Amino acid sequence: AQSVTQLDSQVPVFEEAPVELRCNYSSSVSVYLFWYVQYPNQGLQLLLKYLSGSTLVKGINGFEAEFNKSQTSFHLRKPSVHISDTAEYFCAGGSNYKLTFGKGTLLTVNP
Amino acid sequence: NAGVMQNPRHLVRRRGQEARLRCSPMKGHSHVYWYRQLPEEGLKFMVYLQKENIIDESGMPKERFSAEFPKEGPSILRIQQVVRGDSAAYFCASSPDRGGTDTEAFFGQGTRLTVV
Numbered sequence: 001a002q003s004v005t006q007l008d009s010q011v012p013v014f015e016e017a018p019v020e021l022r023c024n025y026s027s028s029v030s031v032y033l034f035w036y037v038q039y040p041n042q043g044l045q046l047l048l049k050y051l052s053g054s055t056l057v058k059g060i061n062g063f064e065a066e067f068n069k070s071q072t073s074f075h076l077r078k079p080s081v082h083i084s085d086t087a088e089y090f091c092a093g094g095s096n097y098k099l100t101f102g103k104g105t106l107l108t109v110n111p
Numbered sequence: 112n113a114g115v116m117q118n119p120r121h122l123v124r125r126r127g128q129e130a131r132l133r134c135s136p137m138k139g140h141s142h143v144y145w146y147r148q149l150p151e152e153g154l155k156f157m158v159y160l161q162k163e164n165i166i167d168e169s170g171m172p173k174e175r176f177s178a179e180f181p182k183e184g185p186s187i188l189r190i191q192q193v194v195r196g197d198s199a200a201y202f203c204a205s206s207p208d209r210g211g212t213d214t215e216a217f218f219g220q221g222t223r224l225t226v227v
Contacts, residue, residue: 004153036218043115044154044202044218090153097144097206097216098167101153 002026004093006102014110015083021076021105023091033074034099035065036090044090050074061085081109113137115205115219116185123225130190130197132222136205143186144216145178148200160186193226200224 007022025033032051036044048059055067065076074091086109092099116135124130136143141162146154147170159167160180171178175193180186190197200223204216 006153041220043117043220044204046215049215092154097142097159098156099146099154099216101146101148101155103151103153 002094002100004091004100004102006089006091006105008105009103010106010108012108012110013081016080018079019077019081019085019107021089021091021107023074023076023102025072025074025091025093027072032093032095033065033067034092035059035063035074035076036092036101037061038088038090038104040087047076047089081107083109083111085109115140115203115217117201117203117219117222119222120220121223121225123227124193125227126194127192130193130224130226132188132190132201132203132224133185134188134203134205134219135185136203137217140205140207140217142206142208143180144204144206145186145188146202146204148202148221150199154202157188190224193224195226198224198226 003026005024013019034049035047037047038044047063048057050057050067058064063078067074088104088106090104091102094100118133143160145157148154157170158178163182175191177189200221202221204218206216
């Protein structure tokens, strides 16, 4: 069965600190990988996606992720977070219409 | 250009009632997808529809659940005779086509169904 695992359900950090949100996928998941963000009371918004090519993917709002095939990982990083980055982040894999999502990681940025 | 609109945002139903969830895709989008998020779980694919056609319903429960996307009007996800286990957030997404490498599915804000 396909699976996407987000290893941390909650990640608290201080403003301007770096952050890494971890995501591992099962090898049966198609190697199209995505990170979505959900701000409070809003829909999911695509942060970035890996389809092929360079393993380092840059997205919106200063986020980036690295596809690591040997470790079956697709961790999301930002070198310096802002209060406004507080949100839930979802890792997903699969084809563009049939996505398998992780359970989400709640990122809380504290002043 | 308005985003994907889902209504209602919150819906409370008693056990045995019917729930109707509506999704209006973004303008120009003819492909709609429904996902369900159970408490403490990730989003799970339910069904993929084009106008007047169900393309893939492999994620839909076999009973009580149905979906449609008529030629005119929003897509409807219908749950008959709801049970407490149906309580979840239901998300709709739309895209202009099935999704080549450059397309993206845009998600709505979700409908939170509570069965009491």
